Amino acid sequence: MLAVTLLAMNLRPVPRGSVSDHVFGQLRDAIVSGSYAPGDPLPSERELGAVLTVNRHAVREALRRLQQLGLVRVSQGGATRVLDWRVHAGLDLAMSLTQVDEVLPIDTLVRDVLEMRACIGTDAARLCALRADPATRAAVTDAVTGYADAAPDLDQMDQANIALWRQIVQGSGNTAYLLAFNSLVGGALAVGRVPPQRRTAELLDTAGHRRLAALIADGDGDGAAGQAHTLLTAPVTAPTERTRT
Amino acid sequence: MLAVTLLAMNLRPVPRGSVSDHVFGQLRDAIVSGSYAPGDPLPSERELGAVLTVNRHAVREALRRLQQLGLVRVSQGGATRVLDWRVHAGLDLAMSLTQVDEVLPIDTLVRDVLEMRACIGTDAARLCALRADPATRAAVTDAVTGYADAAPDLDQMDQANIALWRQIVQGSGNTAYLLAFNSLVGGALAVGRVPPQRRTAELLDTAGHRRLAALIADGDGDGAAGQAHTLLTAPVTAPTERTRT
DNA sequence: CCGAACCTACTGGTCCAACCAGTTGACGGG
DNA sequence: CCCGTCAACTGGTTGGACCAGTAGGTTCGG
Numbered sequence: 001m002l003a004v005t006l007l008a009m010n011l012r013p014v015p016r017g018s019v020s021d022h023v024f025g026q027l028r029d030a031i032v033s034g035s036y037a038p039g040d041p042l043p044s045e046r047e048l049g050a051v052l053t054v055n056r057h058a059v060r061e062a063l064r065r066l067q068q069l070g071l072v073r074v075s076q077g078g079a080t081r082v083l084d085w086r087v088h089a090g091l092d093l094a095m096s097l098t099q100v101d102e103v104l105p106i107d108t109l110v111r112d113v114l115e116m117r118a119c120i121g122t123d124a125a126r127l128c129a130l131r132a133d134p135a136t137r138a139a140v141t142d143a144v145t146g147y148a149d150a151a152p153d154l155d156q157m158d159q160a161n162i163a164l165w166r167q168i169v170q171g172s173g174n175t176a177y178l179l180a181f182n183s184l185v186g187g188a189l190a191v192g193r194v195p196p197q198r199r200t201a202e203l204l205d206t207a208g209h210r211r212l213a214a215l216i217a218d219g220d221g222d223g224a225a226g227q228a229h230t231l232l233t234a235p236v237t238a239p240t241e242r243t244r245t
Numbered sequence: 246m247l248a249v250t251l252l253a254m255n256l257r258p259v260p261r262g263s264v265s266d267h268v269f270g271q272l273r274d275a276i277v278s279g280s281y282a283p284g285d286p287l288p289s290e291r292e293l294g295a296v297l298t299v300n301r302h303a304v305r306e307a308l309r310r311l312q313q314l315g316l317v318r319v320s321q322g323g324a325t326r327v328l329d330w331r332v333h334a335g336l337d338l339a340m341s342l343t344q345v346d347e348v349l350p351i352d353t354l355v356r357d358v359l360e361m362r363a364c365i366g367t368d369a370a371r372l373c374a375l376r377a378d379p380a381t382r383a384a385v386t387d388a389v390t391g392y393a394d395a396a397p398d399l400d401q402m403d404q405a406n407i408a409l410w411r412q413i414v415q416g417s418g419n420t421a422y423l424l425a426f427n428s429l430v431g432g433a434l435a436v437g438r439v440p441p442q443r444r445t446a447e448l449l450d451t452a453g454h455r456r457l458a459a460l461i462a463d464g465d466g467d468g469a470a471g472q473a474h475t476l477l478t479a480p481v482t483a484p485t486e487r488t489r490t
Numbered sequence: 491c492c493g494a495a496c497c498t499a500c501t502g503g504t505c506c507a508a509c510c511a512g513t514t515g516a517c518g519g520g
Numbered sequence: 521c522c523c524g525t526c527a528a529c530t531g532g533t534t535g536g537a538c539c540a541g542t543a544g545g546t547t548c549g550g
Contacts, residue, residue: 018321018503020309044530055505057302060531061309064265068313068337070427076263076531077512086415090337090428092313094421104420112421119368120361127360170331175349176339176357180425182315183335263532289501300534305502321502322541 024062041079118232124172125228132171144213268307286324340432363477369417370473377416389458
């Protein structure tokens with residue numbers, strides 16, 4: 001009741017960000033958006049602290065995170081310089097990137113992520129069918145059941161669908177696929193980032209998913225790959241149909 | 246001359262690590278290796294600082310990086326808890342992971358990375374052939390020439406090969422592929438991580454790469470995908486042939 | 491006896507101030 | 521003109537203090 005009342009008042013949950021989070025976010029956006037060209041020196045830590053009215057340590061913590069993402073290169077004595085994220089940043093950047101529409105058109109990014117999902121999901125399904133142990137195959141079968149049971153609640157189905165694919169990717173025995181899957185799930189595939197109509201068809205195709213699980217259980221690598229490809233490719237070519245406001 | 250002399254003396258460049266780097270490395274290895282189970286609380290910042298005889302700020306900077314990697318979840322007031330990296334860590338973890346053989350068998354990890362490279366490289370080649378603009382196609386052709394010219398120096402060829410694939414991935418117009426490519430290159434594909442004999446055949450196949458570039462230039466998506474698949478798949482199934490010491 | 495308020499001893503978050511350690515570039519002597 | 525010197529940066533590290541939020545035990549009221 002109370003929650004409903006508050007929602008009606010147009011109140012949103014207060015953003016939790018700590019100071020260093022804000023610094024991190026601002027610098028990240030500034031770098032990715034091109035406000036700083038690759039090779040450019042960032043303002044000194046002391047200067048950033050002064051401008052943002054923030055302690056130097058907060059700035060340093062933010063810089064460490066940027067460094068971890070591959071956005072800057074820090075060197076003692078010299079200035080902290082901006083790196084070309086198209087060259088040095090890893091896939092984890094995609095997790096942060098879905099927050100900013102300015103630079104990378106979010107539509108394109110969503111397409112890219114769906115494309116990569118299809119690419120990896122197909123091969124993961126194939127490998128899972130070929131390499132997974134009996135227990136994992138059973139887990140996949142269970143997961144697809146849980147997914148089907150979630151119908152027709154789209155949100156629950158989405159969640160169960162992710163769990164299902166996690167089982168498949170895990171069954172592929174490929175750690176790189178698993179980590180990439182995490183990056184994608186944590187990024188653009190996060191709730192509300194992908195236009196709903198773009199995946200409803202896929203999510204509602206319980207029969208297709210059941211077939212996929214059966215092929216995996218049978219150890220039919222090529223068949224599983226084909227079925228996965230069918231399931232995952234559709235949303236990529238689906239109409240962009242951006243909700244125009 | 247001097248360098249040669251020093252090399253003969255078996256002197257290696259001194260490891261540059263800062264204090265917080267060391268803390269980061271130790272905690273990362275401890276977490277990934279399972280010394281801390283998911284959900285376990287990490288020792289408090291003050292305690293870590295005391296144990297490692299390091300200032301608390303250094304610990305905090307290390308923790309920020311772990312947080313960025315998705316290895317821990319910090320919450321004010323509560324303890325910093327370890328996350329299950331197989332669920333929360335992104336592909337960037339692979340970059341750091343190739344340093345530790347203890348947990349993940351490096352052989353398996355190399356195989357995984359090569360598999361993912363094949364998977365993404367194939368689709369990237371396809372998309373590049375279909376979507377790239379004329380300038381990018383020309384760049385691919387140039388890159389393959391530069392790659393062929395690097396023969397027979399394997400190191401140079403490796404570097405030129407990476408540059409070539411970067412052009413292709415860039416030409417695919419898929420930002421996710423580009424970032425994943427960076428993660429892979431920065432990780433296990435880094436110098437000396439992949440057993441040389443496993444890729445020599447691929448690297449020496451200049452004819453195959455020329456063919457790939459030609460197919461891309463012609464806009465033959467399926468052809469480019471097939472050729473890329475041929476080039477990239479071979480090393481995956483190549484003999485493991487680990488150099489036993 | 492049970493539940494709720496409270497209080498305390500933690501946790502991480504932030505700040506200030508100082509100093510160490512490399513880098514850079516200007517300056518002056520050779 | 522070249523090279524060493526030095527001063528004015530840069531990031532790296534430390535100590536200490538305090539704020540803020542959490543968790544768990546204690547106590548008080550029912």
